[in-house]
Every structure is written in C-alpha cells, then in structure tokens.
Amino acid sequence: MNDNLHQLRCFGCGARISGAQARADFRCAECGDLFEVDYPGWARRGTPGLPNTDRPNPGALKWLWRERKCSSETLDNSGVWRFRELLPILEDFGHAVSLREGNTPLYALPRAGRALGMDQLFAKHQGMNPTGSFKDTGMTAALSVAHERGFEWVACASTGNTSAAMSAYAARAGLRSLVLIPEGRIAWGKLAQALDYGAVTCQLKADFDGCARVLTEIVRRAPIYLLNSVNPYRLEGQKTPAFEIAEAFDWNVPDHLIVPGGNLANSSALGKGFREMKELGLVSRMPKISVVQAAGANPLVRSFLESGGKRMEPVEAHTRATAIRIGNPASWRKAARVVTETGGWCLDVTEAEIAMAKAELGAEGLGCEPASAVTLAGLKKLRGEGWVHAGESVVLVLTGHTLKDADYTIEFHRGTLLSAEEAAGNEDKIARLQRNAHVVEATPEAVLAVMKGEEA
Ligand code: F0G
Numbered sequence: 440m441n442d443n444l445h446q447l448r449c450f451g452c453g454a455r456i457s458g459a460q461a462r463a464d465f466r467c468a469e470c471g472d473l474f475e476v477d478y479p480g481w482a483r484r485g486t487p488g489l490p491n492t493d494r495p496n497p498g499a500l501k502w503l504w505r506e507r508k509c510s511s512e513t514l515d516n517s518g519v520w521r522f523r524e525l526l527p528i529l530e531d532f533g534h535a536v537s538l539r540e541g542n543t544p545l546y547a548l549p550r551a552g553r554a555l556g557m558d559q560l561f562a563k564h565q566g567m568n569p570t571g572s573f574k575d576t577g578m579t580a581a582l583s584v585a586h587e588r589g590f591e592w593v594a595c596a597s598t599g600n601t602s603a604a605m606s607a608y609a610a611r612a613g614l615r616s617l618v619l620i621p622e623g624r625i626a627w628g629k630l631a632q633a634l635d636y637g638a639v640t641c642q643l644k645a646d647f648d649g650c651a652r653v654l655t656e657i658v659r660r661a662p663i664y665l666l667n668s669v670n671p672y673r674l675e676g677q678k679t680p681a682f683e684i685a686e687a688f689d690w691n692v693p694d695h696l697i698v699p700g701g702n703l704a705n706s707s708a709l710g711k712g713f714r715e716m717k718e719l720g721l722v723s724r725m726p727k728i729s730v731v732q733a734a735g736a737n738p739l740v741r742s743f744l745e746s747g748g749k750r751m752e753p754v755e756a757h758t759r760a761t762a763i764r765i766g767n768p769a770s771w772r773k774a775a776r777v778v779t780e781t782g783g784w785c786l787d788v789t790e791a792e793i794a795m796a797k798a799e800l801g802a803e804g805l806g807c808e809p810a811s812a813v814t815l816a817g818l819k820k821l822r823g824e825g826w827v828h829a830g831e832s833v834v835l836v837l838t839g840h841t842l843k844d845a846d847y848t849i850e851f852h853r854g855t856l857l858s859a860e861e862a863a864g865n866e867d868k869i870a871r872l873q874r875n876a877h878v879v880e881a882t883p884e885a886v887l888a889v890m891k892g893e894e895a
Contacts, residue, residue: 444493444527447474447671450772458528458584463658465669473770474671475711476528481719495524497720501690504682518542519576519679525715526580526675534587536612540575541679543567545687545834550803551815555822559832561693562800563684566807566840570632573677573705573838574604577668580676582608585664591615592663596650598701598762599629600839605666606638617663619643619650624761626808626844646756647702648767668704669769677705681712684834685722692726694831695783697814697821699838700730700739701763703774709836710777726834729783730774731817733758733810737787739771748775748785759847759856760793762810762839784826788816790861791869794851798872801848806841852876 446455451472465474480493504522507515514520514532518541523532545563552560565573582605585593593609594617595601602618609616618633622642633640643650651667658665668674685692692713698706706728713725732740736756742748753767768774778785788796796819797812814835821827841848850856852875862869879885 444478444480446477446479448477449473450475463663463665464655465665465671473669473773475773476526476671476675478527481715495719500524500721501686504686513537513539516542517579518683519579519676522679522682525682525719526679528580528672528675529583529587531587535579535583536586536608537579538569538575538607538611540568540579540676541683543680543683545684546805548800548803548805548835551799554799555819556829557822557827557831557833559693559830560818560835561833562805562807562835562837563680564805564807564837565680566811566837566843568604570600570603570607571628571840571843572600572604572808573680573836574600575608576679577673577675577677577704577708578604578608578666581666581670581672582612582614584672585666586612586614588664590662590664592617592661593666594619594654594658594663595666596620596647596654597625597629597667598647598764599625600762600843601667602638602640603629603632603636606633606636609638610636615639617641617657619654621646621650621764624764626761626846628843628845647765648753648756651767651769667769668702674704674708674711677708678712678715680836681709681716682721685713685716688832690722692722692724693834694726695818695821695827695833696726696728696836697818697833698728698730698836699760699763699810699813700732700774700785701736701765701768701810703730703739703768703770705836705838706730706777707770707773710773710781714780725781727783728777728781729817729821730778730785731813732785732787733760733763733793733813734787734789736760736764736766738766738768739774740785740787742771742775743778743785748779751775758793759790760809760813761844762808763813784821786817786820788813788820791857791865792816792819794856795865795868795872797848798851800837801841802872805837806848807837808839808841808843809847811835811837811839 449467452470568575616638742751756766796815
C-alpha cells in the first residue's frame with residue numbers, strides 16, 4: 440500500500456497510523472473506534488507540518504476522468520478506478536482486481552416525480568453493478584488491498600450482498616473466501632451467488648450482528664483479511680458514486696441525496712466522497728444527505744431522536760428488507776456526522792411503505808431490492824413534511840438489483856407479503872400496485888379476455 444500517500448485516522452480519537460499498522464479487526468488500539476482513510480498530501484498549501492505537493496488540481500482531474508471514458512484500459516473502464524487519483528490506496532494499481540464495476544446509470548423518475556410534484560427526481564442505480572449491488576464498488580478497493588498485501592483468505596459477515604461481491608472478487612483474484620451469514624435470513628439470490636463464486640459459506644444460527652461478532656474473533660486468531668465495512672478501504676471505493684453523480688450534474692450536486700441505512704457504511708462513504716470533492720474544489724457544496732432505515736431496524740433514527748446522533752443503543756432488528764436487518768451498525772458515528780454536517784435527515788419507514796415504494800419503482804421500469812426502496816418511501820415522507828421542496832433536485836441511491844430477492848416481489852404481488860395489520864390503511868393503494876399472474880386456459884380467447892379485463 441502506498442503509505443506515503445495515505446494514512447488511517449481514527450474517527451474517535453484522531454490517532455493516525457499507517458495502513459500497515461492496522462489491526463486485523465480494523466479497530467483503533469487506543470479507543471476501539473473505526474478508521475478513515477486520510478490523504479495528508481491533499482492539505483492546502485501552507486498547512487503547518489504537512490507537504491502540499493500532492494493536492495490534486497480539480498480542472499485537470501475533471502478533464503482526465505472524462506478522457507478515460509474513451510480509453511480501453513481495464514482500470515479506466517472501472518467506474519471506481521477511473522477516479523484513482525482520489526483513492527491512492529495501492530502501491531501499484533496493477534494489483535487492482537476489477538470486474539468493470541461502477542459507471543452505473545442515473546435514471547430520471549418521471550412518474551414517481553410527478554406523483555410528488557417534482558421534476559428533478561433521479562435514481563442512481565447501484566444494482567447495475569457486476570454482482571448486482573453497490574458493494575462491488577467497495578469490494579474492488581478493499582479486496583485489491585488484500586491482494587496486494589498477499590493475503591490468501593478474505594472474509595465477511597453479511598446480509599447477502601457483501602458476501603456476493605466479496606466471493607466474486609476473491610474468485611477473480613484467486614483468493615479463498617469465507618462467508619458468514621445469518622441462517623434463513625438472507626435472500627436466495629445472494630446465497631446462490633456466494634456458492635456460485637466458490638466461497639466457503641457458513642450459515643450461523645445468529646443475526647447479522649452475531650455473525651459480525653464471530654468473525655471479529657476469527658480474524659484475530661487467523662491470518663484472514665476482513666472485508667466488512669469496518670475495513671476503511673471499502674469506503675474509498677464506495678465514495679466513487681458521489682463523483683459519478685457530481686460529474687452527471689456537470690460538477691454541481693443535487694440538493695438531496697437519499698440513502699438506505701443498514702450497517703451505515705454507504706451513507707458514510709458517499710458523504711466522504713462529497714466532502715472530499717468540496718475540500719478539493721471539485722464542487723462548491725455538499726447535497727443534504729438523508730438516511731432512511733426500516734422502522735423495525737432503526738437504531739440511527741432512535742439515536743437522533745434520543746441524543747441528536749451522539750449515542751446509539753443497539754436494537755433487535757426485524758424487517759423483510761433483509762439487507763438492512765441490522766441492529767448494531769458499525770459505522771453509525773460516521774453516518775451521524777454526514778447527516779448532521781449536510782443538514783439531512785434520518786427517518787424510518789414501515790414495511791407497507793417499503794413494499795409500495797418498491798412496486799412503484801418497478802412500475803417505472805427500474806426495480807430494485809426492498810432495502811433500496813426505503814429511499815423513495817423516505818422521500819415521500821420528507822415531501823409530506825415539507826422538508827424537500829418541489830423545485831429541488833433529488834437523487835435516490837438504489838443499492839441492489841430487483842432479482843436479488845425475487846421471493847419478496849412475488850409475495851407482494853400475490854398478496855402474501857404483508858400481514859393485515861401491516862397493510863392497514865393502505866389496502867387500496869396496495870391493491871392498485873399488485874400485478875399477480877393470471878392462470879388461464881391455453882387459448883388466445885382466454886388471454887385476450889385477461890387483457891380486456893385489464894383495460895376495463
Ligand atoms: N441496501 C442493500 C441492498 C444492502 O445490501 C445494504 C447492506 C444496504 C442497503 C445498507 O448499506 O450497510 O452500508 O448502510 N448490506 C450489507 C451486506 C450489510 O452484508 O450485504 P450499509
């Protein structure tokens with residue numbers, strides 16, 4: 440790793456260490472908090488005690504990154520490594536393990552926008568990554584570090600998407616991978632991916648938080664590289680969609696960015712991306728970044744209500760949006776800082792609100808997994824409260840592909856997903872969104888009759 444260019448700075452006590460000095464569990468030896476990757480060379484000219492030769496030039500970077508879009512080099516084709524000047528975490532970029540991640544589409548959402556009286560509503564669809572979720576952007580970064588440092592084994596605890604991404608990138612690099620997942624609580628599509636990519640997969644009789652605890656102990660005992668998002672290099676990759684969004688807005692930023700919250704690394708990473716762009720003069724301001732959690736897995740929401748985001752009590756998590764079924768999120772302090780510094784909000788949404796928002800996104804031709812749909816459900820609330828205005832621009836971060844959790848979608852349309860209690864008050868809206876398959880005779884007449892019925 441290029442220790443000359445980057446350091447790890449403890450988020451809690453500010454202690455600085457080199458990349459090579461990090462403990463296996465990536466916790467600070469002084470205070471136990473998480474680290475952030477920091478680039479001292481980016482400091483402004485004249486900062487006492489710091490060199491200033493590496494501070495990137497914003498105009499030159501914008502030009503270079505655009506040029507790379509026409510390049511045929513592997514690294515330039517990655518939507519993460521195309522921005523490599525802002526993540527100099529490898530000694531040699533030749534060690535990068537890439538599956539052409541990133542460069543994901545930013546779609547307009549005209550129907551959902553109209554329903555909310557907005558004409559600048561967009562979705563950054565991170566489900567369009569190689570393994571179908573935003574985790575690929577972080578995985579290419581952190582797994583490349585593992586590869587460069589000569590690890591043979593990598594591991595993660597996961598609600599499914601991290602494990603899918605990790606096992607794919609490990610397979611590409613020829614590394615062995617160990618996956619710990621909560622038994623019976625991850626979507627089949629994600630489990631299938633880990634198996635397909637050859638991971639050693641253990642289903643533990645525990646929730647995500649229990650799996651994470653077991654893994655922390657394992658990496659202390661064996662030379663295994665931890666690829667959960669406590670690993671600060673993951674966030675360096677996950678910050679790059681912020682660069683893509685700013686580039687798509689011609690180096691302005693949207694007024695609002697709305698992100699799902701689980702372990703709370705993604706909101707932290709996107710905030711870091713926008714913060715660094717602002718500090719380097721690539722953009723003039725940050726968007727308001729809001730984090731949306733499921734009501735049954737809302738420790739950050741509670742933290743804001745109870746202590747303004749200063750303390751967090753773990754909760755026992757329950758939601759059908761299994762990707763964000765997390766009660767003790769590792770990166771909560773970082774995410775709380777992003778929400779506070781940008782003037783965003785932290786809010787939660789019910790199971791029915793998630794299911795309806797997901798169906799609305801599907802009807803717009805996009806589709807996403809339930810955890811991603813909390814963003815649209817959250818935006819509806821923010822609009823309802825008057826915190827997001829009609830003329831403002833909003834980007835929803837859709838984190839996972841709709842095929843990750845097909846069971847959820849089918850159950851929604853069949854009417855078996857939500858209990859009567861959960862659906863109460865929304866029955867009509869839900870019925871209008873449901874599209875169950877028709878079982879009919881194998882004749883043209885029968886099918887035409889179905890179409891006629893739909894038109895009526
Ligand atoms: N959306 C999806 C589809 C996810 O898979 C996750 C997290 C999140 C949102 C939340 O992101 O944790 O950074 O706040 N999935 C993790 C996993 C925890 O193991 O795949 P976060």
